[in-house]
């Protein structure tokens with residue numbers, strides 16, 4: 001079977017990987033380079049974590065997600081997962097730190113609890129006066145996205161997939177599994193998978209009621225000298241507590257220290273809009289973190305990265321089949337960690353035609369599958 005995959009973010013790359021492994025002929029079309037820094041998958045790192053708020057289905061899927069990444073690391077000959085563990089901070093009742101514990105409690109997953117002073121002794125960038133408790137789970141860390149994207153691109157080239165990077169798709173014929181490129185050239189396959197991230201609505205405008213487009217930014221920081229070692233050895237911080245839905249990825253093997261906050265997300269209608277950071281945007285984002293961190297204004301802004309991404313109303317993942325085309329949006333702001341598992345599941349659905357099973361898996365509605373030991 002010949003499958004065209006549109007989009008070389010993590011969803012498209014892993015779908016191409018899993019289909020190639022099953023012996024299918026794959027053409028992967030990407031409008032930019034691989035990885036594309038403008039894609040949601042093109043940043044330096046993304047969080048892996050077990051605790052999942054009230055979404056217990058996704059918490060259970062983490063086991064399958066990790067198993068799929070392990071299969072990918074074996075193929076790439078190298079792991080791009082830093083299993084540093086994750087911290088959550090509790091500032092007040094019912095904040096993200098509290099939700100971290102209730103999620104892990106319900107699933108029966110282990111974690112450690114710390115008083116503010118114990119936590120600040122262990123992670124000296126914390127200000128113990130600003131929070132009530134801290135928690136640590138060994139189940140998580142950071143996925144090194146740019147290296148994963150580059151590694152997958154290389155693996156696909158080596159294993160016979162056709163890569164059309166710097167090639168933009170302008171139209172899709174879902175019934176015929178045919179795409180038109182900006183050059184006017186058309187390509188047809190047996191099956192088509194659209195994994196176009198924030199650009200999905202440009203190709204499928206009728207999904208506007210289903211997928212919402214947002215723009216956000218993350219800030220990279222250089223901490224004060226006396227805290228560099230603490231950050232270099234830090235777990236990821238899944239939630240800083242309080243009201244900002246803030247999280248932090250530590251510097252790992254050449255990546256930067258990154259602060260990001262859910263409250264920074266804004267609706268947009270164009271994935272290309274405001275992709276240059278506004279003056280002062282990084283500093284404003286950094287300053288949201290004055291709790292739980294000590295003297296956060298002393299951290300120098302080194303880089304601000306903007307991003308566009310899609311959400312469904314209930315923050316699950318979405319798929320639709322029409323004709324010979326499967327359209328996929330495994331994002332809602334939390335899809336990267338499932339990347340390799342998504343690729344395996346999409347490839348399975350393309351092969352066996354059971355798209356309803358894929359849809360329910362993407363919504364975390366299926367019981368977990370027994371994994372090989």
Ligand SMILES: Cc1cc2nc3c(=O)[nH]c(=O)nc-3n(C[C@H](O)[C@H](O)[C@H](O)COP(=O)(O)OP(=O)(O)OC[C@H]3O[C@@H](n4cnc5c(N)ncnc54)[C@H](O)[C@@H]3O)c2cc1C
Pocket residue numbers: 006007008009010011012029030031032036038039040041042045046047048167168169170195196197198199200203216217218260307308309329330331332333334335336337338
């Ligand atoms: C700021 C931020 C923080 C996040 N943090 C986390 C996290 O910590 N953990 C986590 O698990 N997830 C996280 N996510 C979500 C995660 O990044 C996304 O779920 C995931 O990267 C989406 O991958 P994708 O392949 O669906 O889309 P993308 O990575 O956006 O890829 C789509 C690709 O399609 C290409 N494309 C689009 N249209 C066309 C076209 N017409 N022709 C050719 N190519 C095209 C694009 O160039 C792009 O490369 C975060 C997202 C953001 C934005």
